[in-house]
Amino acid sequence: MSLKNKVALVTGASSGMGRAICLALAENGAKIVSCDLRAEANPSGYETDREIATADLVIKNGGEAIFQRVDISDAGQCESAFSTAISKFGRVDIVVNCAGYWEPFRDFVDEDDVLWGKMAAVNTLGTARISRLAIRQFLKQEVDPAWGSRGRIVNISSCAAGIAFPGEVAYSATKASVNHMTRAGAMDHAKDSININCVSPGVVATGMARQNIENKDIFALMERSTPWPRIGTAGDIAGVVLFLCLPPSQWMTGQVLAVDGGMTLGVPP
Numbered sequence: 001m002s003l004k005n006k007v008a009l010v011t012g013a014s015s016g017m018g019r020a021i022c023l024a025l026a027e028n029g030a031k032i033v034s035c036d037l038r039a040e041a042n043p044s045g046y047e048t049d050r051e052i053a054t055a056d057l058v059i060k061n062g063g064e065a066i067f068q069r070v071d072i073s074d075a076g077q078c079e080s081a082f083s084t085a086i087s088k089f090g091r092v093d094i095v096v097n098c099a100g101y102w103e104p105f106r107d108f109v110d111e112d113d114v115l116w117g118k119m120a121a122v123n124t125l126g127t128a129r130i131s132r133l134a135i136r137q138f139l140k141q142e143v144d145p146a147w148g149s150r151g152r153i154v155n156i157s158s159c160a161a162g163i164a165f166p167g168e169v170a171y172s173a174t175k176a177s178v179n180h181m182t183r184a185g186a187m188d189h190a191k192d193s194i195n196i197n198c199v200s201p202g203v204v205a206t207g208m209a210r211q212n213i214e215n216k217d218i219f220a221l222m223e224r225s226t227p228w229p230r231i232g233t234a235g236d237i238a239g240v241v242l243f244l245c246l247p248p249s250q251w252m253t254g255q256v257l258a259v260d261g262g263m264t265l266g267v268p269p
């Protein structure tokens with residue numbers, strides 16, 4: 001229970017990776033503020049217990065959690081999420097920026113400003129906004145010497161941020177901004193003992209990816225470009241996020257860890 005008495009605010013927490021991250025953090029003692037557009041899991045998800053909301057599942061497993069309705073593209077709702085977390089649990093120690101927006105593949109020429117606006121509002125501005133609120137809160141708290149930090153942020157980007165995947169220029173560009181805000185933000189706040197790291201997933205079986213996984217041609221391309229013999233699960237990502245929140249990773253900051261079955265290594269055989 002290395003995260004006992006820690007409070008973790010997770011966005012995109014109702015489904016997929018965000019949900020698995022909440023469960024992993026709670027299993028290690030963290031109290032959870034589960035933030036999402038809605039409490040219900042994405043109906044296309046692969047969770048077998050989708051009918052139970054994340055916060056309820058944490059409580060059922062013996063942990064503490066609340067649900068907070070938040071659209072991270074809305075500044076007021078993000079501020080409310082932090083004030084609710086403080087009034088309920090008194091502090092926030094860990095923030096995981098997992099909420100993300102994706103739209104089906106299309107060529108660059110067919111993208112428009114509306115699409116770019118939505119991607120930027122959620123993936124870039126939403127992640128930056130939640131991170132700033134987190135840092136402001138962390139700065140009001142002391143460094144925990146046993147944990148090694150004043151607070152931790154873990155962002156979720158995408159392997160498409162580092163390599164060009166066909167048909168998702170706007171998504172890739174906004175996820176690349178998440179990678180770089182990880183590095184640049186970590187540089188500013190290392191002096192404050194605030195760790196900012198990022199996990200960059202490959203193809204992971206979640207509701208967001210289901211239509212690609214079920215499309216024979218797209219899935220064949222994804223399998224071909226993933227050297228490991230299977231695609232990822234939400235648990236593969238949650239395990240690495242958990243590591244980035246535990247004491248042994250306290251001297252890591254500004255890192256973008258690919259968790260992608262080798263997708264970004266190079267040309268597969």
Ligand SMILES: NC(=O)c1ccc[n+]([C@@H]2O[C@H](COP(=O)([O-])OP(=O)(O)OC[C@H]3O[C@@H](n4cnc5c(N)ncnc54)[C@H](O)[C@@H]3O)[C@@H](O)[C@H]2O)c1
Nearest residue numbers: 012015016017037071072098099100158203204206208209
């Ligand atoms: N599934 C993949 O293959 C894959 C690959 C690389 C990166 N990602 C990224 O992983 C993250 C998690 O996605 P997932 O695959 O678990 O999908 P998911 O659909 O299972 O979960 C995403 C959750 O984010 C929530 N969300 C979306 N927009 C939001 C907003 N504006 N405010 C608050 N919550 C919002 C959704 O309601 C949903 O519950 C995303 O950032 C996504 O871009 C996914």
